[in-house]
Amino acid sequence: MTEPDQKSGVTIHIRNVSKVFGADGDKPFRALKPIDVTIPAGQFISVVGASGCGKSTLMLMIAGLLSRSTGEITVDGRSVTKPITDVGIAFQDHLLLDFRTAFENVMLHADIRGLDRDTLARRAKDLFAQLRLEHAMDKYPNQLSGGMRQRVSLIRTLVHEPPVILMDEPFGALDALTRLQVRTDLESLWLRRRPTVVFITHSVEEAVGLSDRILVMSPSPGEVIDDIEVDLPRPRPIVLGDAAAFAAYVDRIHHQFERMGVLHGITLPQQSAA
Ligand SMILES: Nc1ncnc2c1ncn2[C@@H]1O[C@H](COP(=O)(O)OP(=O)(O)OP(=O)(O)O)[C@@H](O)[C@H]1O
Ligand SMILES: [Mg+2]
Structure with missing residues (x-):
């Protein structure tokens, strides 16, 4: 594995950050x-949690696209007070421009x-070559195809080598096989320069397969109820070598x-200590 160069990730501090929507109106929602x-x-x-628990809300606040009700967020020591620019953002919808080629979308x-x-x-x-997408x-x-579009979108998220990458369910619309491919691509691209990645997913297996650490959130109003270090070797095979350790993390969540x-x-296996 090659060592990342100096353009790798930066630290993100999230302190006492909460969100109440509509606090000015008569029906505030926490x-x-x-x-x-x-x-x-x-x-x-990775951040996992039930639909509506506040994952996207948290991500938008880190990006500076949504105001906080309390607390402070710093990225590389700087307080987030407006949309941060040195960032790669990917959403579930690939958001490519129809009138530009794949290459020009990335450009x-x-x-x-x-x-x-x-x-x-x-x-x-x-990057197109690394993902074997030159023909696209x-x-x-x-x-x-949908999978190719999502992978082009992944290239666009990474090409300017941002120190922070925020991804909100980026693979949600993909079929299972393509999803595995894109996950592998993401891990290998991340390993090249180690940006800081905040990844939201509904797939517990995907979170364990990709992450150094997983935050588990409670149902709405969300809070972090478990903070799990994932100690598995990289690069992680799709079928993880030490399957028992992988399963223990999935079971815990x-x-x-x-x-x-x-x-x-649903029937869950006996709880093991991950
Ligand atoms: N602009 C808004 N105004 C009022 N309520 C909002 C607004 N945006 C989100 N909410 C509410 O805040 C809660 C958290 O929403 P959020 O989109 O962060 O959830 P999520 O965890 O990302 O869900 P999902 O997994 O379905 O994407 C939800 O109940 C949602 O309805
Ligand atoms: Mg969401």
């Missing part, structure tokens, strides 16, 4: 209880961020969901 998390530079952290950063076209083009071609570079999004009433009426 979406998040206070959250305290420090995400060390270069960590790959969007040159126009938006004023980055050097030659440098960006070199990195883009390198000059195609338009409507000529690509499923048991948490059962305890909170997110999962019920």
